[in-house]
Amino acid sequence: MPDAADPSSPSATPELHRLSPRDESRGALALTLRQLADAVLDAVPVEPETEPGDLLRTALKLQRRTEDVVREGVVAERERGTTWAEIGEVAGVTRQSAHEKWYGDVHAWAAIGRSALPPHLKTLEVAAEADARYAGLRPNRPHAVTSGLDAVRFPGSHAYEASLRVRGSALHTRRTKLDARATKLNEAYSALHEHGPPTLPSGTILSPSTPTADMRTPSAPTGSPSRPSTRRSPPSTTSSSPPSPRWPRSTAPSPTGTATPPNRPAATPTS
Template sequence: MTDTPEMPHVLSPRDEARVRFALKAERLSEEALDLLPVAPAAPRGERLRRALELKDLVDTLVERAVVAEREEGTTWAQLADAAGISKQAAHERWAPAVNAWATNGRAAFPPASGRSALEAARRLDQVHADRHPDHRADAVSSGLDAVRFPGAVAAEAARRERAAGLHARLAPLNDQLSTAYAEWSLLNDGGARPKARAAVLIRLAALNEEVAALHEELTGAEPELADEHRSSAEQARSNVASNREYAELLAAKAETEGVTK
């Protein structure tokens, strides 16, 4: 008798994104069906308000669709073509959602929730089967990598662990950047001496350099989101250049002030 491989609590990012999209689709369908009853005495504007709430759910569903597509390897050019917009417009509109997904661990549920994407998929199997009895009973879960390729579980877990470690190093750096930029803004707005402002810029350059290096590493740990990480790395390197250039100008100004005194 062959043992059935134990299913992981957290699935591959691709599976997690698929289930997350399906859950939002279920919520949207429920909310849409709730609009069917006619209430003649409903307050004025009630139908419009509820329809707009439904639109917000659609917008979220679209974002989750983009995340799931990116996890499956769909390019930004392909997404733009599907949406009938330019590649740049698609990236500007949806890249923040993809980046937030990566930052939050690429999982449908928070780790402390105790909820499982696979369990959610199996519940959605029943939801779908109740409405479409002519479809297969496991229409949702059967399409997941964890079910189709259970042998890939160990490799996925190793990649997740590597990516999680890099994100754990990235989070405090981003916090330090926010603090340093706030300090820079206060010093700049307050007319602080050039030497003090230059010191903050030098610190910002060093932090941005570390951020760029981590995003470069993440392109290997999260290859499906390599475009996003390369873009973040390029932005960080651009910040390094501008930070250092301005710091040099301020340092020269500080020297000039010292000579004239």
């Protein structure tokens, strides 16, 4: 029966499927180190005679696994809030060099959902297996891996971490779309800078909603009448009667009840 005071026992810890990104990265690093330890044990030369190059080949495999450990360590440091400047200082390089070297690994970690385990595995169960393996070497620390997880140290934090995971996933999806859009815009700008703007024929109508490739020069259809001229002809001088003056209409009533144009005497009523 598990001890009730044990923080990693099922009675003390709720059944969780995925932990916080910080816990997930810590568990992924522990799993990679356990695999490296198994590989190191298998690489111990015990055969008296081997094929030429086997020892070096085994050492190179361990070197690649060690590089995987370094990448997992950078991801775990980023998840716990370590800055690129601090990572560069530890690695003996500048902040920019550290960012250029390991940013792809951090981005790939975010792209897979910030968890290295398959969907059917539970992080706490994998961490418990790592505990058992570590306890075989260090019996005085039976819960070395799980005791460092936030889900065990702060049991009520899993709901808050789950909300952060959902929000982080949405932000990552949005950033991916913005990155793709920025790439297309950069390609269009490079093409414009290399070839220059397209030459448009005379009379092309520019529309903000019309792409450049769809611009067409307007032309009259074949057989249609020509556009009439907008010039106004001068008035004819052969008319026999002069044009009648156009008096502005008055709005004030005249004494006789009819409207009287301004500056014009009203008609005298006949007796």
